Amino acid sequence: MRMRNKPWAKPVLDECPYFYDDPFRPNGAWQNCFAKRQPMHLELGCGKGTFIARLAAEHPEINYLAIDMKSVVLASAVKNIEQVFQEHGRSDRNVVLTAYDIERILNIMKEEDIVERIYINFCNPWPKSSYHKKRLTHTRQLQKYQTFLRPGGELHFKTDDDALFEDTLGYLKEAGFEVKYLTRDLHRSDYPSNIDTEHEVRFCEEGIPIKFLIAENLRVRTLDEIEWKKRD
Ligand SMILES: C[S@@+](CC[C@H](N)C(=O)[O-])C[C@H]1O[C@@H](n2cnc3c(N)ncnc32)[C@H](O)[C@@H]1O
Structure with missing residues (x-):
């Protein structure tokens, strides 16, 4: 994990139930990481997550998987998601975050996903x-x-x-x-x-x-x- 000079980021991700620190684990079953089985949308290079936070909060009928190679920006994404979901009065989280290099995405996303x-x-x-x-x-x-x-x-x-x-x-x-x-x-x-x-x-x-x-x-x-x- 690249978290230089951002000591707050690791604890945020460690405590986040929807951050998957091992992107290989789902192995063709990313749907199992969500509370409900429903259509899945993917954001590639989500950065600090302001986009996915609003999108997911407004669309509980979709599961959102968001990937970025930098763990530290995903920690900011967690903060943004928490804030936006609170504003929308939503307690469930239809978002999953993971850190990986999208150029090698087929190592973590399979045909079944x-x-x-x-x-x-x-x-x-x-x-x-x-x-x-x-x-x-x-x-x-x-x-x-x-x-x-x-x-x-x-x-x-x-x-x-x-x-x-x-x-x-x-x-x-x-x-x-x-x-x-x-x-x-x-x-x-x-x-x-x-x-x-x-x-x-x-x-x-x-x-x-x-x-x-x-x-x-x-x-x-x-x-x-x-x-x-x-x-x-
Ligand atoms: C310019 S930022 C855009 C962030 C956000 N999507 C936005 O529109 O504000 C690009 C993001 O893509 C991520 N990124 C770039 N190449 C990547 C790769 N090969 N795999 C994963 N993430 C990548 C960077 O870490 C960065 O957070």
Whole structure:
């Protein structure tokens, strides 16, 4: 765990019942980490969790799994989740947090972990072309997500970075996603239900337009689809 200079973070995570310090343990059964079996959405690179806190508090009918590589920011996420759930008068927590490197996500997420929606907000743009493969929206990553993102499932992606956004359109096409909604200025768009992330607030204050899209996973894996319908 990387918790340099943040001595408060470890006790917060140690005491948090919905922080999983061993992301390998669920082994294809992340649903078992939640109180109820219901559709699961995933946030990749959740940071301090202001987005997932509000989303989860407003949607008790969804289970939210949020991953970030930095344990210290997940400790801040716990604090934010606790505050927002208190404000909503909710005692149950439909959120699970874990720390892991998303580039290696298939070590901890399996085909059985059926996900209906993925959120990626303000991931690192990795501007140098030699690092593009590290982008969380790169084709290579999208193909990994298709292991557990069900056919018809959605990717919701926000960024401040023009080049990353335009390149991501190509990555999506290459991996077999169809863009269903797109705006290059989210805060001046007709999109009805945006929740700001901590980075979004900062970029908006600087006057940078937020690029946003929703893309549907068209990759059909017949056996998975049948499995999913059996669970429905
Ligand atoms: C720029 S911040 C955005 C945080 C938040 N989503 C927001 O919009 O405010 C990117 C976050 O992604 C995390 N991150 C970047 N690359 C990652 C990776 N390969 N695996 C896990 N987390 C990653 C970072 O630790 C950081 O918290």
